[in-house]
Amino acid sequence: MTAIATSLPQTISRPFIWLALFVLAILATQNPITSVVLLGFVYARMHHNITGRAIQGLWARIKFGAAGTLTLASLTLVPGILWASAWHAGWDNSFNKGYEQAAVGPLTGLTGVAFFLLIMPYVQIAQAQHAATGDWRSFYRIRKNLKIWSGAPISAALLPILYALAGLPIFLLFALPLFLPQMTGYADATDAEVLERLQAWYFLGGVMFVVLLFSVKRVVVWVYLRAAAATPRHTRLRLLICYPIVAALWLFVVAELFIGQFLNYHGPQGWLNLPLIQLPWVNRIPPGLVSG
DSSP states (O other): OHHHHHHHHHHHHHHHHHHHHHHHHHTTTSSSHHHHHHHHHHHHHHHHHHHHHHOOHHHHHHHHHHHHHHHHHHHHHHHHHHHOOOOOHHHHHHHOGGGGGGGGHHHHHHHHHHHHHHHHHHHHHHHHHHHHOOGGGGOOOHHHHHHHHOOHHHTHHHHHHHHHHHHHHHHHHHGGGGHHHHTOOOOOOHHHHHHHHHHHHHHHHHHHHHHHHHHHHHHHHHHHHHHOOOOOOHHHHHHHHHHHHHHHHHHHHHHHHHHHHHSOOOOOHHHHOOTSSSSOOOOOOOOTTOOO
């Protein structure tokens, strides 16, 4: 009876605890600093799913998130910087009529695309390896991570498709605010009213995003576990044949990014951060929009 009486309050309170954590996760997506903490919780969840052991304490999760942010940024910021540079080079060329430099923008952008395709299959396994070991240095053990990747290349091919499908609602989240004045009839609203409605828009978007984020990373863990458990033969041959094919599938994600930026340009943030892949930060309210 004592055991039942003790477990009953825990059973009742557990849904409220999970609801509170869910709301906190949504709030964390609204700010770049708190999104680092959320990334730490994502890594901690991946660690638990891989090893069966829980990460204890908020500070441990914060350190996990900070390390994950830096390791991801060390690779994924490179194509983002190239894309942002290509965008501005294109506009500068258009306004200044510098036809002799017309190739600079496209070539810079294509270089960013090529680098993105090259790194993304690796980044997924390296992130899972970092989450599994808790050691940021494991992210950079290229030979070992590629060997793990070669264990399940067909499963790894599912990831770019999954990211592209999960990216569609996020694509709409970022693109639709351009059309909200026409759809909701507040084209003449004050800055304060626009700000209030955009805050509500991105908060509701955070509800969707948090569900997508943890779901996608669960599949990443599944692919990692399949790859790590395999004992592939002819590793180099698998990499030579399969890696370029899987890398090419990430073009779907690139296409969503470019089309989204073309429809509703979000400045450098739009190029430098893909929330499902990098920092889970989805609030893109223009910085000049104030409530006063």
